[in-house]
Amino acid sequence: MxxxxxxxxxxxxxxxxxxxxxxxxxxxxxxxxxxxxxxxxxxxxxxxxxxxxxxxxxxxxxxxxxxxxxxxxxxxxxxxxxxxxxxxxxxxxxxxxxHPDVILKMGVKEVLYLTRQAGWGVDTRVYRTAAQFRDAAVPSLRGGGPRVFKRNRGNAGQGIWRVELLDGPPGNLIVRVLEARSGSRSETVLLNDFLARCDSYFEQGGCIIDQPYQPRLPDGMIRCYMSGGEVVGFGHQFIKALVMPPAGTGPEQPGPRVMHPASAGSFQALRTKMEDEWTPQMMSILDIGGSDLPIIWDADFLYGPRDASGNDTYVLCEINVSSVYAIPDEAPGAIARAVKTRVT
Structure with a gap:
């Protein structure tokens, strides 16, 4: 039997x-x-x-x-x-x-701050209280160019804001804001009103992550799909969530996400970085063992400034762990093989 x-x-x-x-x-x-x-x-x-x-x-x-x-x-x-x-x-x-504990380590926006010294990091700050956020917001926004403020936990663009400081009298500053949620429209509001809108993000130990807006956002976002420590595919999408639409127009619609196999030539430099450098760096920083890495997860990258040789650089936008779907054609097989290895 x-x-x-x-x-x-x-x-x-x-x-x-x-x-x-x-x-x-x-x-x-x-x-x-x-x-x-x-x-x-x-x-x-x-x-x-x-x-x-x-x-x-x-x-x-x-x-x-x-x-x-x-x-x-x-x-x-x-x-x-x-x-x-x-x-x-x-x-x-x-x-x-x-596992929920792994999600709390790598599937929240705070991972951008904790791994800011890794190769995928940029000038990233964290605010753990509403008072700290209020004190730091103006200096950050005056630092040059728009900033992106992100609530620690969320999905579908909820609580992710592009914020740009406009002219206004001291104590009554005005900002232009745009949420990454689908269908959002830009607003011009008092900075204090926007900050008050974010107060709820600090409930239950929440925080806000602050990063510089990446000017090459219109070039698209690369979603690097991982099974454990192995790249299993890529998705490239021309997202428009934080791209300010022309005055008088509605929200811009994102382009389709085009899936590519892990072997796609245009993404091999990113694949090598993820498998050989960045994922091991993240595991070391966050104290995550190889057997604890999720069966399926993804890292979303924006294009950073080109290097001295004209090659692309990449900036980590977020890591998705809780509900990664859709996935490349090769991913279901990789998921199944990884699960069998774990349970047998």
Whole structure:
């Protein structure tokens, strides 16, 4: 009699109806289900919502691994209930990717500050209280050019602001702001009003990260997809989220994200940096072991200034860990192979 195949839960957010009707084929992760089965694992849907969290935990405790795709913030819901649940599963011996503690190390904007001395870093600052932010905002904005202020946890551009100081009397300064959220329009507001708008970002130990705006943003963003410490593909998109539209026009629409395999010639310099230098640097700084790296994660890069030889440089924009999707064609197979290695 053959041994049962290791069960692997694929976790995403949904309601009761979605959970009851979920199969390996009727969701966006169907290719991952297929590849997991192909390497000898038994994948199963594990749709999560706070309303039936105990039921999900009971299911996870019967599995060998849980692969989780749940954003930190969507429609007012957070991971406040999910993360303790995943920790309980991990403590019981379930392999969880990405583990909530790893997300708190590398999947938050603070990683930009902690790794600012690595090869992907720039002039990056952190503000841990609203008072500190208020004191530092004007000197930072007067330093030359727009700045980008980022709340520590979020997704889909929420809480990421391009801010440019305009003329105004002392104590009543005016700024032009644009949020990276899709469909946002630029606003001209009093600086004090904008700062007050950000007060909530400091709740529950939150912080704000401050970086210089990258002028080459219109050249696009490169998303470097990783499985553990290995590059498994790239995505190149001409994003417009923080590009100020011409006066009198609406928000500009982003271009499509074009996927490329890990072998794509135009990205080999970035691939080498990520695999041989930057990922090991990040692991050392954040104290993350190789077996703790997420099964799938990505690092978003903007083009920095060209070097003396005219070659591109790259500036880390953010790291995504909580819910990395869509992914390159090669990624589901890499995910499946990595999971099998971890659970066997």
């Amino acid at each position: 053959s041994a049962a195949l290791p069960r692997v839960a694929v976790v995403w957010r949904g309601d009761r109806r979605t959970r009851d009707r979920a199969t390996a084929q009727n969701n966006r992760y169907h290719r991952i289900f297929k590849e997991l089965a192909a390497v000898g694992l038994a994948p199963e849907p594990a749709v999560f919502d706070e309303a039936f969290a105990d039921e999900v935990l009971e299911q996870l405790l019967e599995t060998a691994a849980a692969l989780v795709w749940v954003n930190p913030l969507v429609d007012g819901k957070t991971r406040e209930v999910l993360d303790p649940l995943l920790r309980k599963a991990a403590e019981a011996g379930v392999f969880v990717s990405a």
